[in-house]
Amino acid sequence: MISKVNQKSGFTLIESLLAIGVLIVGVLSAFILVVRSLSNIPLIQSRLIAANLAQEGIELIRQKRDTNYIQGLDWINGFNDECICMDNSQLADECYFVIDANSRTLKQYDNDDYLKFNKELGIYSYDTGEILPYFFQRKIEICFPLQNNNKEMRIKETVYWKVKQNNYSLIVEDHLFDYYGLLSSSH
Numbered sequence: 498m499i500s501k502v503n504q505k506s507g508f509t510l511i512e513s514l515l516a517i518g519v520l521i522v523g524v525l526s527a528f529i530l531v532v533r534s535l536s537n538i539p540l541i542q543s544r545l546i547a548a549n550l551a552q553e554g555i556e557l558i559r560q561k562r563d564t565n566y567i568q569g570l571d572w573i574n575g576f577n578d579e580c581i582c583m584d585n586s587q588l589a590d591e592c593y594f595v596i597d598a599n600s601r602t603l604k605q606y607d608n609d610d611y612l613k614f615n616k617e618l619g620i621y622s623y624d625t626g627e628i629l630p631y632f633f634q635r636k637i638e639i640c641f642p643l644q645n646n647n648k649e650m651r652i653k654e655t656v657y658w659k660v661k662q663n664n665y666s667l668i669v670e671d672h673l674f675d676y677y678g679l680l681s682s683s684h
Contacts, residue, residue, distance in 0.1 A: 540660050543631045544667070547656040550612065550621060551669040554635050554654045557596045561603070562650070562673055572675045573647060575603060582640035582651050594637045597623045606636050631658045648675045 508516075565574045580592035593606035599622045612633040613626030621633065638653040650673040657666045 539630070540665075543658055543660050543665070546621075546631065547633065547658055547665070547667045550633060550635055551654050551656045551667055553598060554596060554637055554656075555652060555669060555671045557598065557601060558637065558639070558650075558652050559671075559673060561596075561601065566677050572677060573641075573650065576639055576650065578641055578647055580640040582642045588638060588640055592638060592640055594639060595623065595635055596637060599624055603637075608634075610634065631660060633658045648678065649673070 561575060562572055565572050577591055580588055582588075591605070594603045595606050595610055596603050598620055604623075610623055611628040612621040612623060612635060613628050614621050615624075615626035634657040636655045636657070638651075638655075640651050641647050642649050642651060651670070652673065653668065653670045655666055655668050657664065659665070
């Protein structure tokens, strides 16, 4: 009877190289995924800030309308009621505004106005702060649909910004109504 005494068990060189290759591909894939995820952080962060700036702009316009009610003024006091919305028509320059979170006043839109981040207060405004790193602009279009007799205000807000030499924008639209006038006329 012949016995095999010298039989060795273990991995061959080819098996070892193949296992190392599979391991390297797995580690590199995970590394590439992490690097790409980290490179998207500025874009994700800027989109979140832009969405909050858009919401803030709408809320500031709503607050201005509500302040008019509280002070006993016409609900569109301080807004240009000559800005009439027509289907697919371009509005006049007088219908584009910016509104500042500090002063809460409407000003004509200027293409050179950037929101600045005030680190001490933690807010964006047109007054003080730094425009870096995203160069945010907020453009608010306010108009009154012709068919609603100044009982509706359409607000279309566009926030523009730049990340890594790429330009982005976010558009938000809302409609405000003369609810107080509607309530008082229904009684």
